[in-house]
Amino acid sequence: KQEVTQIPAALSVPEGENLVLNCSFTDSAIYNLQWFRQDPGKGLTSLLLIQSSQREQTSGRLNASLDKSSGRSTLYIAASQPGDSATYLCAVMTTDSWGKLQFGAGTQVVVTP
Amino acid sequence: EAQVTQNPRYLITVTGKKLTVTCSQNMNHEYMSWYRQDPGLGLRQIYYSMNVEVTDKGDVPEGYKVSRKEKRNFPLILESPSPNQTSLYFCASSLGGSAYTFGSGTRLTVV
Numbered sequence: 001k002q003e004v005t006q007i008p009a010a011l012s013v014p015e016g017e018n019l020v021l022n023c024s025f026t027d028s029a030i031y032n033l034q035w036f037r038q039d040p041g042k043g044l045t046s047l048l049l050i051q052s053s054q055r056e057q058t059s060g061r062l063n064a065s066l067d068k069s070s071g072r073s074t075l076y077i078a079a080s081q082p083g084d085s086a087t088y089l090c091a092v093m094t095t096d097s098w099g100k101l102q103f104g105a106g107t108q109v110v111v112t113p
Numbered sequence: 114e115a116q117v118t119q120n121p122r123y124l125i126t127v128t129g130k131k132l133t134v135t136c137s138q139n140m141n142h143e144y145m146s147w148y149r150q151d152p153g154l155g156l157r158q159i160y161y162s163m164n165v166e167v168t169d170k171g172d173v174p175e176g177y178k179v180s181r182k183e184k185r186n187f188p189l190i191l192e193s194p195s196p197n198q199t200s201l202y203f204c205a206s207s208l209g210g211s212a213y214t215f216g217s218g219t220r221l222t223v224v
Contacts, residue, residue, distance in 0.1 A: 034212060034213060036215075041201075041218075041220075042217065042218065043203060043215045043216055043217040043218045044203065044205075044213075044215040045215075046212045046213060046214065046215075049211065049212040089156070091156075091213075099144050099146070099161055099163060099207070100146070100158055100161065100171065101146075101148075101156075101158070101205075101213065103155050103156040104155070105155045106155070
């Protein structure tokens, strides 16, 4: 069974620092991996989707890498801002459970002014 | 605007009183799914549907029903709600394994 782990569980950085969020998964037979942002009591906003054939995806200040062989993905957020404060979730879709997202527990990020 | 719409956003109900949470998407996505989010347990899939009239159980289907009579709609039905179904519920949709779009969530309290 696929297990998804996110470390650290919480992170606090001063504004302007780069953020590095980690996601690891146990089954490398994945279809894709997706990063989401969730604000308190709100829905999930999709940030980046990486297909299994890709190594990375970029959108503005966000960059996500994928290393299937080691079962890891990293989300980088450059020059963090207080508005980046949220919980970040990674979710994996495995090839034997097409369509189903297996979520990590999330990393709660606080960016202080 | 492309979106997944859930209603209601908040609901307080009593044990045993049947309720339906609606979900609608305007993106012509074939895949739709329901998740619940609980502190310490994260997001878990309840049911999913790969197309009209095709539904299947996720990880925590007990106590829930779904139907998919039209492509755009995927309601979640609680025939006899119990307090352990108090949770934050999300509907989501996607097109062929592409990026998922989630609704804003329904916070359900069963007393």
